[in-house]
Amino acid sequence: MFAPVYFTSQETPRLHASQPRSLDETHAAVVLQYLNEGGANFVFRILPSGEGDALPMHLQGRLLRLRKDLPHVQSTTEQLSAYREYFMPLFPEESLIRHTPLELHSELPAAINAALKEIDRPSHRLQDFLPDGEGHGVLVTDMTPAPGDMLLQVKPKWLAQSPNAPANAKRCRTCALRAQRASKKVRTATDAQESCPLNLVSSDESDRRRAAQRVTDNVRLQDYLVGDAQPLLRTLRENQQKLDSRGVLDTFQQSDVLDLCKAMTIRDCTLFLRLTGDVVEARLADLDLKPPEKIDRWKKVEQGLIEQGWYANKEDSEHWREDIVCLLSRKRDDCDIQLWNTTTTPESQVHSSRPVTLASCGDECCPMSYTCNKGQCQRGSLEGAAAESNGQRQSPTAAGETTQQADATSTRTTRPTATSPPTVTAIPRTQTHSSEGGLNMTTKALISVLAALLLIIVIAVFWRCIRRRQCKRVGDQLLEHPECRSYYAPSKAELDGLDGKPWTTIVELNGRRTPGELSAPGSIYHGRYGPRYPKELPAAYFQKAVSINSERRELDAWSLHGWRSQKDEWD
Numbered sequence: 001m002f003a004p005v006y007f008t009s010q011e012t013p014r015l016h017a018s019q020p021r022s023l024d025e026t027h028a029a030v031v032l033q034y035l036n037e038g039g040a041n042f043v044f045r046i047l048p049s050g051e052g053d054a055l056p057m058h059l060q061g062r063l064l065r066l067r068k069d070l071p072h073v074q075s076t077t078e079q080l081s082a083y084r085e086y087f088m089p090l091f092p093e094e095s096l097i098r099h100t101p102l103e104l105h106s107e108l109p110a111a112i113n114a115a116l117k118e119i120d121r122p123s124h125r126l127q128d129f130l131p132d133g134e135g136h137g138v139l140v141t142d143m144t145p146a147p148g149d150m151l152l153q154v155k156p157k158w159l160a161q162s163p164n165a166p167a168n169a170k171r172c173r174t175c176a177l178r179a180q181r182a183s184k185k186v187r188t189a190t191d192a193q194e195s196c197p198l199n200l201v202s203s204d205e206s207d208r209r210r211a212a213q214r215v216t217d218n219v220r221l222q223d224y225l226v227g228d229a230q231p232l233l234r235t236l237r238e239n240q241q242k243l244d245s246r247g248v249l250d251t252f253q254q255s256d257v258l259d260l261c262k263a264m265t266i267r268d269c270t271l272f273l274r275l276t277g278d279v280v281e282a283r284l285a286d287l288d289l290k291p292p293e294k295i296d297r298w299k300k301v302e303q304g305l306i307e308q309g310w311y312a313n314k315e316d317s318e319h320w321r322e323d324i325v326c327l328l329s330r331k332r333d334d335c336d337i338q339l340w341n342t343t344t345t346p347e348s349q350v351h352s353s354r355p356v357t358l359a360s361c362g363d364e365c366c367p368m369s370y371t372c373n374k375g376q377c378q379r380g381s382l383e384g385a386a387a388e389s390n391g392q393r394q395s396p397t398a399a400g401e402t403t404q405q406a407d408a409t410s411t412r413t414t415r416p417t418a419t420s421p422p423t424v425t426a427i428p429r430t431q432t433h434s435s436e437g438g439l440n441m442t443t444k445a446l447i448s449v450l451a452a453l454l455l456i457i458v459i460a461v462f463w464r465c466i467r468r469r470q471c472k473r474v475g476d477q478l479l480e481h482p483e484c485r486s487y488y489a490p491s492k493a494e495l496d497g498l499d500g501k502p503w504t505t506i507v508e509l510n511g512r513r514t515p516g517e518l519s520a521p522g523s524i525y526h527g528r529y530g531p532r533y534p535k536e537l538p539a540a541y542f543q544k545a546v547s548i549n550s551e552r553r554e555l556d557a558w559s560l561h562g563w564r565s566q567k568d569e570w571d
Ligand SMILES: O=P(O)(O)O[C@@H]1[C@@H](OP(=O)(O)O)[C@H](OP(=O)(O)O)[C@H](O)[C@H](OP(=O)(O)O)[C@H]1OP(=O)(O)O
Pocket: 039, 155, 177, 188, 189, 190, 191, 264, 267, 268, 290, 294, 298
């Protein structure tokens, strides 16, 4: 699409659809070329109209960004003032895409809409157009690459864990959502990178390198992400945390909603990295304030991730996959002693001259000088453990030195990644930690036993219910199982001869006689076998005969056969 337009800048910069008639308006003819579009905006290149023509200064190095006519998209002036008020103060000017307002002549939106109908656009966006009455647009820094340049667009996403995520999370918010979407066979452009944002800002350079390698093959851009981009990325992370410290599920106050929207905006912004020669230019884009109407959706997403186990990597077995991308799966953040630093984490008692990674044991982190052995945190060296058990306690400083030694040993044999031992000047919560670990195991065992008992009870009750239902299902012609606490007396046909006179029946159970009364022909005699008879009587014990008014009747073939076959089924 090439739409000819006219630019004037007498009072305010303005674009016109046709040549301005006013004589005091000096104008430049330019052409708008469709570049791209997203869910909320169109982006156009601004080119000189004739070969060799120069662009007005005002338009040089700029693109035109125009908002779409969609309910969730704010007006351009609202967007712009939110950008200036909320986001510009958070980041250095050179790290942001510049935004300059521009007026649109009233005829321009319709002219651009007409031109949009003539070009190839993403099929799912074909119904998107400019609002007819839109009077404003924005000139933004043009980050498109010149020939030989390279442009990388990255969404840093959630650089810190969601405040609502469970403590035992093995996935960060971005990794959890990616896993959930994958289970539904959905994969966004961000998902396709398979990168964990926590890696991108990890204190461990190898984590950052890993993240950068997933985002680009270009080594210079990788180096930039690992190094020079860090201050900007960390500022992003700090603001994400500061603006949303509770999490969407605990945001109830109206006053917190705006901050949450700001946090969600900077969790979804784009980082443009343009490589020219060896120079990288990095700027944040897409800082359009998210509307509060999205809160319900964000809550739903968060609840889904928690309840369906995506954070904990305990999703349903059909979709379960061990996460190998997320930083939280590979090593737990709380094993990073930097987080135990007393300056950043005042409740910590650990003092270390350099960051080290503590050993992790299952879901737990081991304290300093402990290593993981068969699922238990244990003192790093046998000597240390022996000294402990012999009661040879040491002074804090000496213990610190022992700890240092032990840690150095464990570094060689187990997981911790420090290449040289840290200097430790105080002891972490070691013994308490270890006994906590033991208690956990006992508690776990106890819970398992209780769960097994409960399961047995449930199965027994369930089995009994099935039995009872079977009893009910026994046809009229059959004797019922003793467990049903009733059995069937002789059929109506058998008793017809008694002409409604009261009868007394004697039920013979393997020779023992049990008296009972029947009130009407064919009714069920609810006799109890009593404790003398075991519940599961052998077939021989079952009803053999009924004596009615002293007249003994052997059970006939149908009832005996019916009983037996039913018994076989139960057995
Ligand atoms: O929900 P998320 O974290 O996946 O983020 C959405 C983005 O998905 P992504 O993870 O980048 O692939 C999503 O990006 P895509 O459209 O998938 O490129 C949008 O940016 C969406 O925001 P909005 O609805 O357009 O305002 C983003 O929605 P919110 O930022 O409002 O949650």
